[in-house]
Amino acid sequence: MKGLKGILTVLGIAAGTMAVTLALLAPGSAGAVDQGAMRPLIAQPTLAVGGCTFTLESVEPADGKMHLRVKAANATDKPLDASAWLRLSASQKPDPNSRVMRLPQAVWTEKCVASLAPGETKTFTFTPVLEPAAGALLTATMSDGSQPAVGIARGIQLSVQRANLLQTNQTGS
Amino acid sequence: MRPLPVILGVVLGLAAAAVVLPMFDGRGAPQGSRAGPVLSDCDGPLRELVIHYVPASANITAEVYRDLLRHLPDGVTVHAVCPDAAAFDDLRARAGAVRCTLRPVVVGHPITTWSRDRWLALEPAGPGEPVVLLAPRGEDGADAWPERRGDERVADDLAADLGTGVTATRSELYFDGGDFVADTETVFVTPAVLRRNLQRTVATREELVERLRAVLGRRVVLFDEAPDHHAGMFMMATGDRTVLVGDPSAGLRVLDPGCDGAADALLPREGADASAETQALFDAVARQCAEAGYRVVRIPMVPGRDGRTYLTHVNAILDRRDGRRVVTMPTFRGAEALNDAAERTWRDLGWDVRRVDCTACYPHFGSLRCLVNVLSR
Numbered sequence: 001m002k003g004l005k006g007i008l009t010v011l012g013i014a015a016g017t018m019a020v021t022l023a024l025l026a027p028g029s030a031g032a033v034d035q036g037a038m039r040p041l042i043a044q045p046t047l048a049v050g051g052c053t054f055t056l057e058s059v060e061p062a063d064g065k066m067h068l069r070v071k072a073a074n075a076t077d078k079p080l081d082a083s084a085w086l087r088l089s090a091s092q093k094p095d096p097n098s099r100v101m102r103l104p105q106a107v108w109t110e111k112c113v114a115s116l117a118p119g120e121t122k123t124f125t126f127t128p129v130l131e132p133a134a135g136a137l138l139t140a141t142m143s144d145g146s147q148p149a150v151g152i153a154r155g156i157q158l159s160v161q162r163a164n165l166l167q168t169n170q171t172g173s
Numbered sequence: 174m175r176p177l178p179v180i181l182g183v184v185l186g187l188a189a190a191a192v193v194l195p196m197f198d199g200r201g202a203p204q205g206s207r208a209g210p211v212l213s214d215c216d217g218p219l220r221e222l223v224i225h226y227v228p229a230s231a232n233i234t235a236e237v238y239r240d241l242l243r244h245l246p247d248g249v250t251v252h253a254v255c256p257d258a259a260a261f262d263d264l265r266a267r268a269g270a271v272r273c274t275l276r277p278v279v280v281g282h283p284i285t286t287w288s289r290d291r292w293l294a295l296e297p298a299g300p301g302e303p304v305v306l307l308a309p310r311g312e313d314g315a316d317a318w319p320e321r322r323g324d325e326r327v328a329d330d331l332a333a334d335l336g337t338g339v340t341a342t343r344s345e346l347y348f349d350g351g352d353f354v355a356d357t358e359t360v361f362v363t364p365a366v367l368r369r370n371l372q373r374t375v376a377t378r379e380e381l382v383e384r385l386r387a388v389l390g391r392r393v394v395l396f397d398e399a400p401d402h403h404a405g406m407f408m409m410a411t412g413d414r415t416v417l418v419g420d421p422s423a424g425l426r427v428l429d430p431g432c433d434g435a436a437d438a439l440l441p442r443e444g445a446d447a448s449a450e451t452q453a454l455f456d457a458v459a460r461q462c463a464e465a466g467y468r469v470v471r472i473p474m475v476p477g478r479d480g481r482t483y484l485t486h487v488n489a490i491l492d493r494r495d496g497r498r499v500v501t502m503p504t505f506r507g508a509e510a511l512n513d514a515a516e517r518t519w520r521d522l523g524w525d526v527r528r529v530d531c532t533a534c535y536p537h538f539g540s541l542r543c544l545v546n547v548l549s550r
Contacts, residue, residue, distance in 0.1 A: 010182040017186025038310070038345050045372030096320060097230050099287045099539035100349075101313060103401060103480040137314065148364075150372035 045150040047142050051075060052082035052114060056150070057123075059140040066108075068126040068140060074116035083113045084142045086126060087149070091137040104139060112142070208305035208342075209296030210390030213357045214405075215412045217550035218494030219245070223278075223288050223331065224545055225254045226264040227320075230286045233534045235267045237544060240529040241490075244501055245273035252335070252548065254278045254288065254327055280330045283323040287539055288546040289405070290349035292328040292341070295390070304549050306331060306341040307388065309348045310374065331548075339548070344388065346370050346381075351403030351543060355391060356410035359465060362395045363404050394465045398457035401480055405542045408458055409487035411522050412498075416467050417487050418459040419474030421452050424484065427473045428511045436475050436484075439507050442536070443478035451476060472518045473511060481538040484508055486515030488531075488540035490547070491524070500524040503531035503541040 047054045055071040066088065074080055089104035108128040116122060130138075143149035222245075224238060242251065251273055255261040261277035268275060295305040308328035315322040332341035347369040354361045367381055375381045378395070385393045400407050407419045425447055429436040436445035459469045475484040490501045500519050504512040516526045531540045 006178055009178045010185065013179055013182025014185035014189060017183045018189045019186075021187060021190035038343075039374075041374060042372050042376070047372075095537075096318070097233055097286070097537045099285075099290070099351075099537055099543050100403070100481065148367055148371055148378065 045142070047084055047144065047147075047150050049082045049084055049144045051078070051080050052116060054082075054084045054112065054114075054142060056086075056140065056142055065127040065129050066138075066140075068128075070112050070124045070126070070142070071121060072112070072114035072116060072124065073121040074114075074119060077118045079115070079117050081113070081115050083111050084144050086110045086112055087141050087143070088128060088130065089139050089141070090130075091139075101137065104137070107138075207298035207302060208307075208388075208390070209298045209302075210357075211307075211353065211355050211360055212294040212296055212547060212550060213355050213410070214547075215410045215491045216357050216493060219249050219490070219492045219547060220550055221548040222249065222251045222490075222545055223254060223548050224251060225284050225286050225288045225327070226260055227256060227284060227286050228260050228263050231263070231267070233537055234286050234544060235264075236533055237529055237531055237541060238264065239268050241501060241541070241545065242268045242271040242273060242275060244527045244529070245271065246494075247272040247274075249273040251275050252278050252331065254280055254284060254330065256280060256282065256284055256323075278331060278334045280323070280327065282326060283320040284327060285320045285324055287324075287543055288327075289539075289543045290351045290403070291324050291546065292331075293350050293353060293389070294546070294548050295388075303338050303340045306339060306548075308341060308343050309350075310344055310346060313347075313349075313369075346374050346384065346388075349403060350546065351405050351539075353389075354404040354408055354410050354416075355389070356412060356414075358392060358414070359394055359410075359467075360385070360389050360391045361404055361408065361410070361416075361462070362393060363399055363402075364396050365401065367395060392465075394461065396458060396461055398454055398461070400451065400454045400458070400476065402476075402483065403539075403543070405488050406483050406485050406540070407455060407474070407476075407487065408462070409489060409491070411470075411491070411524070412493070414467050415470060415522065416462045417470050417472045417518065417522075418462060419455050419476075419483075419485060419487060420471040421446065421455055421474060421476055423471060423514075424473035424475040424511060427514045428475055428484070428508055439484060439505065440475065440477035440479075440482050442482055446476045446478040446480075448478075470518065470522065473514045475508075475511065482536055483540070484511060484535065485540060486512070486519075488542040489519075490542060490545055498524045499527060501527045501529055501541065503535070504528045505535060506530065506532040 045056050051074060053073045057069040057071050060067050068086060087106055088108040090107045091101045091104040107130055110126055112124055114122055141149040253261055253264055253275060255277055258279050292306040292308045295307055297304055306328040312321045312325050315325055328341035332339045348366050352363045352366050367378060370381055382393050382395055409417045411417055425436055462469050484505050486502050488503055492499045519526050529541050534540060
């Protein structure tokens, strides 16, 4: 009886130790993945060019124009000049039988040039006037040409909404 | 309490946790279910395929499915995802007599006809474990495209219909299933996956590669340069560390030897793409595959200048059973010389060729493999 009690004690402590260990170390272990369990999207893409970090803070339609806001930050202790290319691309709405979207075409490009003092941050706003076809899909990206372009991190469905809004605004103005 | 039982219990508990912990998924792996590596495109006998059938698109799919289903041997099950029961009845009537098992998966919502891009099949983690269907985080254009919104649900639909043998999970990454081509060693990934995820779901290219490696369970070759299309449109793994990669200049020499526009007639949207820039992109794929240690065999192919319409014979379904290699290969009416040249290339690699006429579907930017997904081998 005493031996059985000892075994049960050992097993009980083992079970408790295992439970605590798993609770502490198992990464997101329970249940199926759902959207709520996912890590959030990166809302504001950044591009590092030299010591300057460009952040695409927002791309929004208003007053019949697109408004792009870009922040450039110099985190170094030296003055610097840096630039990044901004680009808006539009894809025509595909027919329902299509497997994929049509290839996007550039509809606007602009070079964002920043001259920054040590530790300085500047914000730039661009307002290109576009006339996309109704339902066209817009995507904003920035690149320095030597590394992959990074886009506004919201995807095509929001771009559709933006395009539709833009179309509405143009119609209304 | 005496110290010995406590120490013994703690040691036992830690040892048990060490055994169990690896069964929990790390970063990037599908959570809630264990999974093996992504299914190879070229190894093992086909067991279960998945197609989508929408009567409104029968003009582009019915002929393809009829030919495919008649080629498939018994022992293969084809799950036909249909918006309603009437759609399945229509498909069965059009298919006629077949040896494979054709069964409906009625989903009750709109879908497109393109099955390949909706999910990746991950092999069971072990005996008795389910196939895991890994769906992307979302579909491009889903808000503006009701059928594409419905496509987002198909992996869950299949898991619900097929029971305990299949589970579905959603990746944190954006991709199309067609962005990947795999064998038992490597998964080749298009630059589009980087474009769709960089500074959106991942901070760096390296992070993306690591997460793909973790979730797909194979070495990842993420192309830096490639044609802007799905991987299965321009290359295919054929086993034995060999890949087929398209060659536009060879394709044009076959299809349009007199340079009199014969190829343009088959690519009416914008004509054939004979540009040096496009050739360089195909060559870049060949180079990157060779650098990854693969034998590269070029196959004649003709892409369109629209960047989407391809006359491609690598968009195929591969089946290895009973010591035989059989490829079901798309063909295109009016491109007989190209069809024959492609068939010779496959045969030279030891594959028996079954033809499926994809004339009706290729103008819609996809071909046979784009319509057919493989659930298990």
